[in-house]
């Protein structure tokens with residue numbers, strides 16, 4: 420979503436923006452249960468996407484539980500954090516980016532286009548990409564290129580090859596339960612709270 424966020428800001432500033440996404444629409448699915456919007460992301464959603472609380476829940480407090488699920492401490496969160504989901508944020512950003520004609524620039528979002536390299540010509544940047552279906556290689560020219568291709572960014576590798584990803588020693592499992600299937604006893608229990616359970620050697624964030 421960082422690419423779409425940059426695209427939307429640039430479009431609002433009057434630029435004509437093209438987003439090249441390597442995945443196909445069927446592969447663009449939520450890969451995580453929840454997505455927390457920090458102050459800057461929240462401000463961007465509020466200013467450029469509109470609405471207020473419809474795309475997420477405010478979390479004014481954080482609760483830490485011990486091994487026996489007892490509340491050890493409940494702390495107010497100093498910065499505004501809003502809990503939403505990847506698909507809600509992605510869908511809203513994408514429709515605003517593609518559809519909003521009131522913004523000054525234009526926004527085109529193309530899927531199945533894998534960027535394979537860039538060349539700085541001095542006055543512009545050539546972006547080379549591969550088409551998903553045909554595998555044919557194409558080039559598009561831009562004044563500015565933003566690489567938002569994730570933590571294993573191949574574009575970053577082109578510029579700073581010495582920066583390598585390193586296994587941090589832990590594994591994250593993510594999951595979600597449909598609201599309709601949530602047991603009665605749990606309903607509302609997490610509302611307004613980021614709950615952290617620390618059973619030792621691992622931690623659960625709900």
Ligand SMILES: Cc1cc2nc3c(=O)[nH]c(=O)nc-3n(C[C@H](O)[C@H](O)[C@H](O)COP(=O)(O)OP(=O)(O)OC[C@H]3O[C@@H](n4cnc5c(N)ncnc54)[C@H](O)[C@@H]3O)c2cc1C
Pocket residue numbers: 420421422439440441442451453454455456457460532533534535566567568569570573591
């Ligand atoms: C477990 C976990 C939980 C997290 N929770 C949060 C959270 O709650 N809130 C938060 O703000 N951050 C969170 N983060 C961090 C957040 O996911 C990253 O900072 C953010 O996804 C980076 O944005 P991005 O758009 O660059 O990368 P991504 O979200 O990884 O998106 C990269 C996109 O680029 C595409 N792509 C990759 N290579 C190419 C290519 N060569 N050409 C074209 N397209 C390409 C991919 O298909 C993908 O769609 C979390 C991270 C993890 C691992």
